[in-house]
Amino acid sequence: MPLDPVASLMLDEAGPLPARVLVLDDVGGELTQAATEAGALVRTWCDDVRDLEAVPPHLRVAGFLTTEESPELVLWRLPQSVAAVEDYAEYLAARLDPSARVVAGGRTKHMTVAFNTALARQFTTVSASLGRQKSRVLHASGARPAPPRWPMRRYLPEVGVTAVAHGNVFNTNRLDDGTHLLLRTLSRAAGEPVTNGGPPRGVALDLGCGSGIIATWLAQRGWATTGVDASLSALVSTRLTARTNRVRVAVRRADMLAGTRSQSVDLLVTNPPFHIGAAKDSRPTLAMIRAAASVLRPGGEMWMVFNSHLPYLPELRRHIGVTTVEAQDRHYIVARVLKEHAS
Ligand SMILES: C[S@@+](CC[C@H](N)C(=O)[O-])C[C@H]1O[C@@H](n2cnc3c(N)ncnc32)[C@H](O)[C@@H]1O
Known part of the structure; x- marks a missing residue:
C-alpha cells in the first residue's frame, strides 16, 4: 500500500533513519511499519486508542506521553490545535536530548504559523519544508525546555x-x-x-x-x-x-x-x-x-x-x-x- 502523502513526506524529509525512533500519533500504523522496515528500533505512542490498535503491541509505549529510551528522531503526526502542539512540544523538549530531531507532519490546511511559534518556544531551531501534495513538515531540533504551561x-x-x-x-x-x-x-x-x-x-x-x-x-x-x-x-x-x-x-x-x-x-x-x-x-x-x-x-x-x-x-x-x-x-x-x- 502506498503511504499517505503526510507520512511519505515525513519519511523523505527525515532522511536516513537513526537507530532509535519514537513515533507519535501514527495513523493506521504506517510510520511505525515503514520505520521498522528501515531497520530502526521503533516505539510508538498514540493518544487515540483506535490509532494505537493499529500498532503491534510490542512496539507500543504505555502511559501518558512517556518513552523508555531516548529517541534520536521523533516522527510526529501533528494534531490540529495549537494547544495540542504546545503541550506535546513541552513534553518532547523536557525529555529529548538536544541532539534529537523532530520531524512533524500534517495536512497544510490544518497547520498554522502558530505551530512554528509553539515549537520555537521549546526548540532552538525550527523550520518548515516546502509543501507537497497538500502536506508539510516542520523540523525542530535543539531541545531547550521552557516552563510547561499544560495542563x-x-x-x-x-x-x-x-x-x-x-x-x-x-x-x-x-x-x-x-x-x-x-x-x-x-x-x-x-x-x-x-x-x-x-x-x-x-x-x-x-x-x-x-x-x-x-x-x-x-x-x-x-x-x-x-x-x-x-x-x-x-x-x-x-x-x-x-x-x-x-x-x-x-x-x-x-x-x-x-x-x-x-x-x-x-x-x-x-x-x-x-x-x-x-x-x-x-x-x-x-x-x-x-x-x-x-x-x-x-x-x-x-x-x-x-x-x-x-x-x-x-x-x-x-x-x-x-x-x-x-x-x-x-x-x-x-x-x-x-x-x-x-x-
Ligand atoms: C464533543 S467532545 C465532548 C467532550 C466533553 N464531554 C465536553 O462536554 O466538553 C467528544 C469527545 O469524544 C471523544 N471521542 C471521539 N471519538 C470517540 C470514540 N470513538 N470513542 C470514545 N470517545 C471518542 C473525543 O476525544 C472528545 O473528548
Whole structure:
C-alpha cells in the first residue's frame, strides 16, 4: 500500500533513519511499519486508542506521553490545535536530548504559523519544508525546555466545576455551549450536589468525557461515575479535573461503548463526537446509539446534546425508547431517552 502523502513526506524529509525512533500519533500504523522496515528500533505512542490498535503491541509505549529510551528522531503526526502542539512540544523538549530531531507532519490546511511559534518556544531551531501534495513538515531540533504551561485549569462558574485539561483535549479547559445547555437541562433530573458520602444515586457514564466536566458534575451529585474516551489525554485530564474538584471518577479508554457491560448503566450522559480526525462524521455516534440500548439498565436514561441538524432523534427512538426534546436553542438539542422496563 502506498503511504499517505503526510507520512511519505515525513519519511523523505527525515532522511536516513537513526537507530532509535519514537513515533507519535501514527495513523493506521504506517510510520511505525515503514520505520521498522528501515531497520530502526521503533516505539510508538498514540493518544487515540483506535490509532494505537493499529500498532503491534510490542512496539507500543504505555502511559501518558512517556518513552523508555531516548529517541534520536521523533516522527510526529501533528494534531490540529495549537494547544495540542504546545503541550506535546513541552513534553518532547523536557525529555529529548538536544541532539534529537523532530520531524512533524500534517495536512497544510490544518497547520498554522502558530505551530512554528509553539515549537520555537521549546526548540532552538525550527523550520518548515516546502509543501507537497497538500502536506508539510516542520523540523525542530535543539531541545531547550521552557516552563510547561499544560495542563491548564479554569474555574467554570456556570457549572461549578474547575476544569483541568491537556492541550490535546476537545475545547481544552473551556465549557462547550452544548455541554452547558446539557448540564443546565439535566440539573432537574440529576439532583443537587451532595456534600457528604452516602450511597450513590446510581451508575453514570460520561461517554466522550474530554476534560471530564460532565463526569465531575455527575460525581458532585452523588453518581458513581465513569468517564470514557478514546483519547488518553482526555482521560488524564478527566482524572485531574475530578481530583481538583475532590470527587471520584473512574476512567476508561475505549472506542465508544466497547467493553461497557450490558445493562450496567443507569444514566448515560454524552456530548458525542462529531468528527473522526478532521472530518465531520456522524457514523460512530449512530453506532453508539445502537449500542447504548444494551448497556442501559431497564428504566435507565440517556441524555445527549447534539447539533440540531444531526439525524439522531429517530435513531434514539428506534433503538432505545421514548425520546423527548428537553431543551433546544439555535444550535443544539438536548434529548432524554428512556430505556423502558421489559413488559
Ligand atoms: C464533543 S467532545 C465532548 C467532550 C466533553 N464531554 C465536553 O462536554 O466538553 C467528544 C469527545 O469524544 C471523544 N471521542 C471521539 N471519538 C470517540 C470514540 N470513538 N470513542 C470514545 N470517545 C471518542 C473525543 O476525544 C472528545 O473528548
